[in-house]
Amino acid sequence: MTTTGIPESRELSARALAYRDAYDSQLRARVVAGSAAYRSVESVGPVVRKIYESGHGFIGYQDLGGLDGAALDSFIAAQRDHFTALGLEVEWKHHSHDLPADxxxxxxxxxxxxxxxxxxxxxxxxxxxxxxxxxxxVRLREITSRTDLERVRALEEAVWGRDHSWLPDVLERELAGPGDPCVVVTAEADDTVVCAAWARFHQGTGFVSLWGGSTLPAWRGRGIYRATLAHRARLAADRGFRYVQVDASADSRPILSRLGLLPVATTTPFVLRPAKTGPSGG
Known part of the structure; x- marks a missing residue:
């Protein structure tokens, strides 16, 4: 086992390995033409560079095509320099089974x-x-209106205590398309949104990715997140998708494991932020 609790490749079950292979081949280096989520998407060598509408950069890949040693160091430096020149924060998404090991x-x-x-x-x-x-x-409801998306924003800010002003714009664009279809679900008690979650249906793959699932503290432990997961899984199955996939925090992983999802890898965001420059002399 790794220190994060994710099994090494040799310790994964055959089922988990099959899941991971499908995830690697279908999702990791995928480019969605015309996606509403991105300002730009480009393939550079083995990686895909994306710039989100939020202005953040992202580097993803299925594998690094055998790059190693000085050639890999030079390639990493080129990606760093590219985003530094743009003045943008960028995330390099590393997976625990990526090579080389260093x-x-x-x-x-x-x-x-x-x-x-x-x-x-x-x-x-x-x-x-x-x-x-x-x-x-409590009832589940699929939402599309800007008013409801602002209510989701308020829920997220109440749960996490940080700004989510970007979220309604992102979800509104994804609901309208183009790109992968998106469904947003709320769980509501009277006029209060107590949980919100969304799903992205990745066209041309077998995968639907699940996001959100934040629940107000007073409503946790009552099966509400489980209901939002089941609702989204049913939508996935009805639309012909085989898999659901979640990037889970340490808090969420045990819940999802109990519900039947299998851990297949750890991901670590390696982030580069542009240097902050202040006025002369300070």
Missing amino acids: LPERLRAAGFVPEEPETVLIGDAAGLASPAELPEG
């Missing part, structure tokens, strides 16, 4: 800083779609 050290040497790791969990959509019982007085 890639994290090479990223650190180039100035990328590791942040909190997450776990990639995958499950069969059909197997997760069984209806879940909601607490009395």
Whole structure:
């Protein structure tokens, strides 16, 4: 086992390895033409560079095509310099089974800083779609209006205590398209949004990715998140998608594992932020 609790490749079950192989081949280096989520997307060597509408950069890949040693260091430096010249923060998304094994050290040497790791969990959509019982007085609703998206923003800010002013714009663009279809679901008690979650249906793949799931503290432990997961899994299965995938925090991973999703890898965001420049003399 690794120190993060994710099994090494040799310790993964055959099912988990099959999930991971599908995830690697179908999602990791995928480019979505015309996606509303991005300002730009370009392939450079083995990686895909994206700039989100929020202005943040992202570097993803299926693998690094055998790059190693000085050639890899030079390639990493070129990506750093590209985003530094643009003045943009960028995330290099590292997976625990990426090669070479010393890639994290090479990223650190180039100035990328590791942040909190997450776990990639995958499950069969059909197997997760069984209806879940909601607490009395709580209902699920698929939403599209700007007013409802602002209510989701308020929920996220209440749960996490930080600004989510960007979220309604992002979800509104994704709901309208083009790009992968998106569905946003709320759990509501009277006029209060107590949980919000969304799903992205990755066209041309077998995957639907699940996001959000934040629940007000007073409503946790009552099956509400489970109900939002089942609802989204049912939508996935009904639309012909085989897998659901989640990037989970350390807090969420045990919940998702109990619900039947399998951990297949850890991901660590290695982030490079542009240097802040102040006025002369200070």
